[in-house]
Amino acid sequence: CLVNDKNFIEKLKILIDKSAYCLSVCTGSALLAMTTMLDHKRATSNKLAFNWVTSLNAKILWQRHARWTVDDKFYTSSGVSAGIDMSFAFLEHVTTSDFADNVARDIEYVRIRDSQSDPFSWEKVLLN
Template sequence: MKQITIRSIALHLAALTALVASALPAAAGENKAPAAQAPAMEFHPTQAPTQKTIGVLIFPGFEMLDAYGPMEMWGNLKHIPAAVWGGEEKRVSVRIVTISAKRGDVPSNQGPKTVAEFGYDDTPHLNYLLVPGGLGAIPLVRDQATLNWLRARAGKAELVMSVCNGASLLAAAGILDNRPATTNKMFWSKSIEPGPKVKWVKKARWVDDGTVVTSSGISAGMDMSLAVIGRLYGKDVAAWLERFTEYDAHRDPSWDPFAATAGLAD
């Protein structure tokens, strides 16, 4: 029988230790989160150093996704971890308020009602203004109370945005005069009627003119919102929102197959 010595036992233990050590990095790697995994969200966010208010105009017959698609994006800024912002001091949260001619329930084009928290006469200060579209916007292009309110609020806001034929309201108020803008493609001719002085862009998912940004029909409002958020707060912030909402955003503002479908472009 082979004699077992202290030396041979020591050599066997050393080999076993090396084998276990070499396996540890691989095992640790199995438990490590993938690099592409979305950062954790702030479930109970504290107040961000910077607070903004975005006012969403609603009216009987407004298009739900025009309003709620952008509200989903803006409203989730508060849940983004400080590391994504680049530090706690850079965090921004946006308070969303809904506004109509008068406070109360406002029916959408699809039926469900949304509560307007404020009327034209008691709207708080707005940093950003969002104007959705819908069939209900068509008669409002002749409503002087709405147009006067839009002029007053747009003049004080840092940023004005529209979705679909919400641009018709901005055009009727003169806010888009001599500016490039776009709107819904299926109802293009009707939508651009109130804006003879507007530089309408037929093929565009959205048009960013600095302090005024307009988007094409309905779902385009989400692409526009992410693009604006990325411009204001960084691409990492916009990318986090895309992952969180599981939305495959179009990042090219000239992407617009619906312009060709509507016969507006090749």
């Protein structure tokens, strides 16, 4: 498992340090957690793996009720479909809202724009 590969984590840390932005989808936040570069930042992960991912680094401000998070240059999404919505939020950030909307329309995708709209967070699932 790459979370235990110290060489990989060090290389990832160097790449993150050099990047303007860092986006992760689903349990990719587990790899980011191991770099310690998410320490004291808001992040999320796939809800089915949430307990495992969050156990890797307690210094991260893990957000259980988030479809995606943005903190500084870090974008993290809860699952793969949430990653698509996060990608559109990022695209909107680096271009324009109209551009992101046009791309979504062109691929016939209905965006969820609210990063807090997370039907897979545990409390919401249990209440339904």
